[in-house]
Amino acid sequence: MSDNKHLLIVYHSQSGTTSQMADAVIRGAQSPDIGNVEVRTRTALEATAEDLLWCDAFILGTPENFGYMSGAMKYFLDRSFYDCVDKIDGRPYALFVRAGNDGAGAITSLQRILKGLSVREVQEPVLIAGEFDAARLIECEGLGMTMAAGLEAGVF
Numbered sequence: 097m098s099d100n101k102h103l104l105i106v107y108h109s110q111s112g113t114t115s116q117m118a119d120a121v122i123r124g125a126q127s128p129d130i131g132n133v134e135v136r137t138r139t140a141l142e143a144t145a146e147d148l149l150w151c152d153a154f155i156l157g158t159p160e161n162f163g164y165m166s167g168a169m170k171y172f173l174d175r176s177f178y179d180c181v182d183k184i185d186g187r188p189y190a191l192f193v194r195a196g197n198d199g200a201g202a203i204t205s206l207q208r209i210l211k212g213l214s215v216r217e218v219q220e221p222v223l224i225a226g227e228f229d230a231a232r233l234i235e236c237e238g239l240g241m242t243m244a245a246g247l248e249a250g251v252f
Contacts, residue, residue: 099132100132100133100134101132101133101134101152101153101247101248102133102134102136102150102151102152102153103125103133103134103135103136103151103152103153103154103155103243103244103247104135104136104137104138104143104147104148104150104151104153104154104155105118105121105122105125105135105136105137105138105154105155105157105240106137106138106139106140106143106147106154106155106156106157106169106172107121107137107139107140107156107157107158107169107192108139108140108141108157108158108159108166108168108169108172109157109159109194110159110166111159113159113194113224113228114157114158114159114192114193114194116230116233117157117192117194117222117224117233117236118137118157118192118236120233120234120236120237120240121155121157121192121236121237121239121240122135122137122240123237123240124236124237124238124239124240124241124242124244125155125240125241125243125244126240126244127240127241127244127245129241129245130241130244130245130248131248132248133244133247133248135244136150136151139168140158140166140168140169140171140172141168141171141172143172143176144175144176145175145176145179145180147176148176148180148184149179149180149183149184151187152187152188152247152252153187153188153189153218153243153246153247153252154187154188154189154215155189155190155191155192155239155240155243156169156189156190156191156192156206157191157192157193157194158191158193158194158202158206159193159194159195159202160193160194160195160196160197160199160201160202160225161202163197163200163201163202164201164202164205165202165205165206169206170205173209177209177212177213180213181212181213182214184213184214184215185213185214185215186214186215186216187213187215187216188215188216188217188218188243188246188247188252189210189215189216189217189218190217190218190219190221190222190239190243191203191206191207191217191221191222192221192222192223192236192239193221193222193223193224194224194228195223195224195225195226196225196226197225198225199221199223199225203221203223218243218246218252219239219242219243222235222236222239
């Protein structure tokens with residue numbers, strides 16, 4: 097269907113907890129209550145600039161590594177940045193972060209790079225810091241569902 101909206105979810109996980117967050121985001125984005133939104137999921141190592149150019153909105157997920165985004169996420173952005181400059185202006189995005197510390201460095205580093213792409217953050221990042229709390233995966237599901245529903249409704 098040509099009138100479908102496209103939502104891209106790109107994430108990196110090493111220990112598996114960010115992957116659990118990604119699964120919840122994907123579950124929310126693919127809710128049966130939402131139609132006309134095609135969801136494409138990629139790991140940070142397989143995602144490309146073409147994926148960013150394809151989507152109408154995107155969600156990025158990363159663990160906090162040494163107070164920064166993961167190297168794989170940085171590598172994805174490095175590989176995609178210049179092919180997307182001036183081509184995805186205004187596109188909505190959201191973030192989810194799994195942090196052993198406070199997550200601030202990972203979130204700030206992502207926001208700084210994304211600001212250079214002139215995209216706009218439309219939801220507060222979902223951050224699970226410290227001890228992993230699986231009960232908070234409901235927030236990840238809500239992140240995916242809200243982004244997909246907002247796309248479908250033309251809010252974003």
